[in-house]
Amino acid sequence: MQQPILYSYRRCPYAMRARMALRYAKIAVEIREIALREKPAHMLAVSPKGTVPVLVLASGKVLEQSLDIMDWALAQSDVDAWIVPDQEVQKLSADLIATNDGAFKQALDKYKYAIRFPENSPDVYRAQGEEFLQRLESLLQKNSHFCRNTVSKADIAIFPFVRQFSMVDQVWFGSANYPALKTWLNSLLNSQLFIDVMHKYPVWTDA
Helix, strand or coil: CCCCEEEECCCCHHHHHHHHHHHHCCCCCEEEECECCECCHHHHHHCCCCCCCEEECCCCCEECCHHHHHHHHHHHCCCCCCCCCCHHHHHHHHHHHHHHHHHHHHHHHHHHCHHHCCCCCHHHHHHHHHHHHHHHHHHHCCCCCCCCCCCCHHHHHHHHHHHHHHHHCHHHHHHCCCHHHHHHHHHHHCCHHHHHHCCCCCECCCC
8 A cells, every 4th residue: 555545525614624634634545435325335344434534554553533633644744843842731731622522513503504403493503503612712812713823723623613504504604603713714814725725636446
């Protein structure tokens, strides 16, 4: 195997952040775009959990979690210090990512797929997600990014999920009072890094 294989799904936020870290670290990978309804046998063989991203290294080692893939990529190359050396900043970064992947992701899923969760209205789920957005807005009032004035791991890990939240009801988000968050979001949406990793690949199959 000449280079690592990344099983990915273009619109999956977990796969997005993995692809962004790999691209940033200038690690060449073979991207295998999957179809969610027909997952490749090889992917399921190396990672029975059946979700993306999955990174198969040249050594045969398999990384099945997006944050593990990010950390592996940054361990290879981190020229702009996405991993901030300061311990307090690292604690903040870890806490933000944990909240994003926990309470915010749960609210996002219920907001996006509210018809599946009829016990509350979409507005209730949106309000739950806004608790995190308000925290991010507050941080961005101090710096242009979450931990400092340049991009760090936390920004990239969280960005795809805020993007997804903003797209559920674009009219609402456009009028919502999150000026700093919108500026931050637009800067990443328009970044060459994001544009590069959103290249469309044909669906890969084992055949």
